[in-house]
Amino acid sequence: MAIALIALLLIEVLLLLRWAPFFFGTGIVLFNQRIATSPDELSQLSLSGLEHDLPIDKWMRLVFHALPDGSVAFRESFAPHFGGRYFALMRGQLVVDKRRREVRVIGRCSWFALVLTVLVVPIILVRPMAWPMLVCPLIFYMGYHIQRKRYASVVEAVRARVRSEFPRGFVDPRR
Template sequence: MVFALSALLLIELVLQFTWNRRYFSWGIRIFNRRIAAPSDWRERLSLGSLEYDVPRGKCLHLVFRPLPDGSYAFRESFAQRFYSLMRGRVVVDPRRREVRVEGRCSWWALCISLLIFPLMVVRPAAAAMLLMLPYFLVCYLVQKKMFGAVATVIEQQLRGVPSADAILRERLQARRMPQA
């Protein structure tokens, strides 16, 4: 069982590191926020600047990458202090006129959580693993706050608050224009 969990952890780390499209779009969704986005609002959206617009937490930094299907995947940086329990994706859906921020559960954390109680029945000495559950809860609450920050930044962009990308373009354009 230890080898299976270790293999699952390694597979999940490889899929996160390689930004696998299927990995970021499949799994148990534990965070889902739908933001109404009419077509004229969607033009203001700058998903490429989310990494700079989302405020960094004390110990958590999100990294964003575009996926081939047009959505943006995000996960915690590997330079963090705790194991990632969620991965996310931002999907612009013009048909439904919305932007979705989805957070999916880590396979490794889910397997450990489900196996703790059966493992305790077989090996009572494994009761110390119950401490993983409060740890997972704290990590989940921290990451849910960060997912909420991503949704807040997207809402601000849709409402016209300039993104870091837009501010940079304005500054570059101002530098190129000759002074009168």
Template sequence: MAIALIAVLLFEAVLLMAWVAGYFSWGITLFNERIAASPAMQARLSLGSLERDLPQDKWLRLAFHALPDGSMAFRESFAPSFGLRYFPVMRGRIVLNARRHEVRVIGLCSWFVAILSLLLLPLVAMRPMVA
């Protein structure tokens, strides 16, 4: 079981680093927000502005990448940090919808976190002292 978890963790890391478009398109949705945005606001939205404008004092730095369908993928950066480090739980996409004048932010759950949760749930139910 531990080998399978390590394999999932490594496979997911490769998908994240390679920016595989399909990996950022489907999964368990943790966050789905629609934000109204005028055409002028949508025109100002760029990868550089997203990376530069996010606060970085408390959380890991986010990395953004343009996908072939015109949307933008995001994930926690693999850059070394000296602050509080946590295990990344979410990756996602930012989709511009010019017709509806909105920006949609979709956050998807990490495979490793989902599988680890599913494996630990029966263990905790059978042996509560393990938790």
């Protein structure tokens, strides 16, 4: 079982590094925030360079990557960092939905964290000496709490872009 968990972790890290579109687009949604916009705002919205709009804090920086379907994936950087660390539980995706006139910020659950959390109790029942593993769900909860705040900052950065790139009352000179 330990080998299967390690393999799952390695597969997940590989998919994160390769920016696999299906990986960022599937999974259990832990965070889903919708930002309503007008059609004019959507036509003017650019999500490139969004990492520069985020506040600089003590945590690993978030990196963004455009996916082939037009959405933008984001995750924590794997670059060396000497600030705070937490177990990354989510990967994110920004989806522009022109039909619903909204931008969605989605945070999906890590496969490894989900599987390990589900298996903690059965592992402890089979091997009582593994009781220290009960700290894993607590560590995951703390990481989720930190990451939820960080994803909220992505939502605020997207909201700021929506508001600032096409201010109300602005007439597009190209019309």
